[in-house]
Amino acid sequence: MMTKTFTMNRPTETLLMKLSLVTGATLAAALISGTAHAQSAGNWSISLGANNIAPKVKSGDLSAPSLPGTKIDVKDASAGFVTFTYMLTDQVALQTFLGGPYKHDIVGAGAIDGVGKIGEVRQVSPTVIAQYRFLEADAALRPYVGLGVTYAYFFKEKGSGTLTALTNPGGAPTRVDADNAWGVSPQLGVVYAFNQRWFADLSVIKTYIKNTTHLSTGQSIDAKLDPLSVGLTVGYRF
Amino acid sequence: MRREFRFWAPCASVVLAALLAACGGGGDGDQNPRVSYGKLVSFGDSLSDVGSYRVGAIAQLGGGEYSINGSTGVNWTELLAASAHVAAPCAAQTGLQSTIPSIPAVAVVNHAGCFGYGQGGARVTDPIGIGNAALPAPQLGQLTDPVKNQILRHLAASGGAFAADDLVTVMAGGNDVFANLGALQQGLTPTQAVTAMATAGGELGAYVKSLIVANGAKHVVVVNLPDVSQTPFAYALDQPTQGLINTMVQQFNAQLAAGVAATPEVLLVDAYTQGRDQNARPANYALTNVTTPACDLTKTALPTSLVCTASTLVAGDVSGYEFADTVHPTPFGYSLLARFVAENMIKNGWL
Numbered sequence: 001m002m003t004k005t006f007t008m009n010r011p012t013e014t015l016l017m018k019l020s021l022v023t024g025a026t027l028a029a030a031l032i033s034g035t036a037h038a039q040s041a042g043n044w045s046i047s048l049g050a051n052n053i054a055p056k057v058k059s060g061d062l063s064a065p066s067l068p069g070t071k072i073d074v075k076d077a078s079a080g081f082v083t084f085t086y087m088l089t090d091q092v093a094l095q096t097f098l099g100g101p102y103k104h105d106i107v108g109a110g111a112i113d114g115v116g117k118i119g120e121v122r123q124v125s126p127t128v129i130a131q132y133r134f135l136e137a138d139a140a141l142r143p144y145v146g147l148g149v150t151y152a153y154f155f156k157e158k159g160s161g162t163l164t165a166l167t168n169p170g171g172a173p174t175r176v177d178a179d180n181a182w183g184v185s186p187q188l189g190v191v192y193a194f195n196q197r198w199f200a201d202l203s204v205i206k207t208y209i210k211n212t213t214h215l216s217t218g219q220s221i222d223a224k225l226d227p228l229s230v231g232l233t234v235g236y237r238f
Numbered sequence: 239m240r241r242e243f244r245f246w247a248p249c250a251s252v253v254l255a256a257l258l259a260a261c262g263g264g265g266d267g268d269q270n271p272r273v274s275y276g277k278l279v280s281f282g283d284s285l286s287d288v289g290s291y292r293v294g295a296i297a298q299l300g301g302g303e304y305s306i307n308g309s310t311g312v313n314w315t316e317l318l319a320a321s322a323h324v325a326a327p328c329a330a331q332t333g334l335q336s337t338i339p340s341i342p343a344v345a346v347v348n349h350a351g352c353f354g355y356g357q358g359g360a361r362v363t364d365p366i367g368i369g370n371a372a373l374p375a376p377q378l379g380q381l382t383d384p385v386k387n388q389i390l391r392h393l394a395a396s397g398g399a400f401a402a403d404d405l406v407t408v409m410a411g412g413n414d415v416f417a418n419l420g421a422l423q424q425g426l427t428p429t430q431a432v433t434a435m436a437t438a439g440g441e442l443g444a445y446v447k448s449l450i451v452a453n454g455a456k457h458v459v460v461v462n463l464p465d466v467s468q469t470p471f472a473y474a475l476d477q478p479t480q481g482l483i484n485t486m487v488q489q490f491n492a493q494l495a496a497g498v499a500a501t502p503e504v505l506l507v508d509a510y511t512q513g514r515d516q517n518a519r520p521a522n523y524a525l526t527n528v529t530t531p532a533c534d535l536t537k538t539a540l541p542t543s544l545v546c547t548a549s550t551l552v553a554g555d556v557s558g559y560e561f562a563d564t565v566h567p568t569p570f571g572y573s574l575l576a577r578f579v580a581e582n583m584i585k586n587g588w589l
Contacts, residue, residue, distance in 0.1 A: 002293055064521060064522055064523060064524035064576075065522070065524035065574060066522065066523070067522075067577075067578070067581065068515070068519055068522040109262070112581060112585075114584075114585040115581065115585055117583070119267060123464065129314070138348045155264070156264050156265070157264035158265045158266065158267030159264075159265075159266055159267040159323070159324075160267040160268055160269065160582050161267075161268060161270055161271055161589075163267070163459070163588070164266075164269060164273075165321035165576075165577070165580035165581075165584065165589060166577055166580060166581055166584070167319060167577070169317040169321045169573060169576040169580060170312065170316065170317035170321070170573070171320075171321040173266035173267070173269050175264060175265075175266070176264060177264065183514040189561065231426055236425075237550045
């Protein structure tokens, strides 16, 4: 047990990525012993895994001067993440999501569909969720629903030669700055308890969030990002 | 207690990693084009002229390009060169054969290593373009070497071939419009004028294929003729003439398109449609004036943007003007054209 604990102590993102479902599931399966135990009031748990964030972008138009209908799309990104869960009651849990950083490509859409990558952005989006867990506290399989709040923090935005050619040809490279934003995050998930300590947690979160991205040319573009996040973790309950 | 601490440590480090990553700023990203070009070779007229007549009196007046001259007074070929990460083009030939008494003639000089062949006044095939000294005096004496000769001169200077990594641009036809309109006064019929434009468009397409592509160029950007009927020059004419100009431009473009069709080495950029869209929806392009010149042509020494500078502008903010004079774009107008050409090239995997 202590050996496993020590392994999970390593503070790198790489480890979180490595501790993806295959490794995690194998690890957990090896540790299955006895009956499932309670997700009951007062319990703490931590879980580690991988998460994919796939934005479902509804883009506004890039402000003038631009080809009318110049829009963006944002590609999906995956990263390791960790959750902390506290059972307020046998049914109600509070969960915190921390993960990333996620690196998303920004590509042209609308009138400039086909130009490919125009930039990239990294983000972390910590989320706090209140969950209601169905079935008995000691049920092996517990579906749940949740509703949370997400803060998306964007950083290390980068432009591209394409973006410069489309917005400031012959001038300085165009820089990108994405506004941070708050979002609302409904969640569906299910927890499977391998035993009294170890469990797997599959979570699907839809986040309703929009922001504005600014260019160093003075232009800006609004977009609803509304990502779908699918995460699988393996966790340990205290 | 000890075990709890060990479990919390990863959390702290994840947060720390995120914050540390956040401390790093953004960046320019990869500014390189997707195709590595060696140089820009441009053929055409005043719209591509990077200083053929920046000599003698023209240079002394601070002029040389058909725009608002100055540090930002560059045309679309120069902007495209920057986007393609190649050297800014320089005029392959300079000189002025002026027959205006107050403007001395300047000897014609060819410049090795310069590949900006576009010359103000140049036509597609006819060597006697607008402002040529062979026309009745007084003329500014623009050299007006036609596009066909420009290409032949380049081949002669380059061992008869284009380099595979050349980015070649071709844009012409406007001076054929002006010359044929002028010929209406000498008895040319409107129908003949339209036919002449169709012929010129077909010839330009043929030169692109038989002289440029056939001699090794792999990336030839052909920009068609913008709608000359939507310029201050045309707005000063009657409606039937404007309609005739539009027809002439369309016929030129149709034959040009037919001439370069199904040629993978050629990317035809529809500046005609784009220009009309800019005219129809100026606000989208941050254009504040698409009808009158930014240059005050009563202040300029000659009635052309060739000698227009910041000190010869109309009153007010002209940063959103499309036209510098009655036909040529402002630097901002050229920038919009450069963006549109770049967008087409990027979509084609060429930039």
